[in-house]
Amino acid sequence: MCAKDVKYRKIEEDIIEAIKEGRLRPGDRIDSESVLKQRYGVSTITVRRAFSDLISQGYLNGVQGVGTFVAKKQMIRALTSISFSEELLEQKYVIDLYVDAIEEIIDKRISGALDIPPEQSVIRVKRVRMANEEPVAYHISYIDSRILSLKQAQEIYERKSFYKTLDAMGRKPTWAVENYSVRDVTDAHISELMGIPKGNSAFFIKRTAYNDEDKVVEYSETYFHKDWYSVNVTIKI
Structure with missing residues (x-):
């Protein structure tokens, strides 16, 4: 596993953990790409891959021009x-x-x-x-x-x-x-x-x-x- 894979999965794991522990609740806005890039020392592509995976898994919703939010449980x-x-x-x-x-x-x-x-x-x-x-x-x-x-x-x-x-x-x-x-x-x-x-x-x-x-x-x-x-x-x- 390359370092890039570890980094995007670390972002995913941290967000999922925050959701499960209630630190992030449905409707909460996720930190922006620029904030996460600086926090994890990664590229824009890495952050976007993490967001994409979490959206496909139903954890997040992306609103173009607005931001990325914790999805509501259907x-x-x-x-x-x-x-x-x-x-x-x-x-x-x-x-x-x-x-x-x-x-x-x-x-x-x-x-x-x-x-x-x-x-x-x-x-x-x-x-x-x-x-x-x-x-x-x-x-x-x-x-x-x-x-x-x-x-x-x-x-x-x-x-x-x-x-x-x-x-x-x-x-x-x-x-x-x-x-x-x-x-x-x-x-x-x-x-x-x-x-x-x-x-x-x-x-x-x-x-x-x-x-x-x-x-x-x-x-x-x-x-x-x-x-x-x-x-x-x-x-x-």
Whole structure:
């Protein structure tokens, strides 16, 4: 192994160690190339190779013209649970929920998605899912008011979970169909709550959730912050 290899790996090892020990946290800016060149007595090429390796390994993110930063740990969905909060807990995240609004509405489009009469009122629950004190997703859930009344929905404030509230009433869905796409965030309010510049893209998921009798329980639309979200799918042949 040549001296140059040792030097770029030393830079990598030191940065990884600082991340694992918490001295560098997600979003922190890494010292510039010039600072690291002087500290380690190496060339620009050596520092850039270390950065390139750490970016490819998911430790760092490079922003052209701005700098290099510690990457955020993505929440990787394995689609093992119908509850998003349960998946976050399984991955050791500290979770919280900010309830944006709970209201009763009439909406023909939503009634169609829920397979209920168009004149039937619907409970709409808007909320922000937090992970490690950062916004990960903006959920908008719709449910027939005959399944969950406006008064019952208020329990979401205390339980900090839409599905825990349904489960406590014996109405939690058991399976779901999801449609994934990418959509620009055009709503200024959602943009502000999610920390996503208006007009920027996010993962957009439409979900229809069913009970054991294959009846629709919930229809939802969710914006996931793309810096925090990815999906793993296992396919057996």
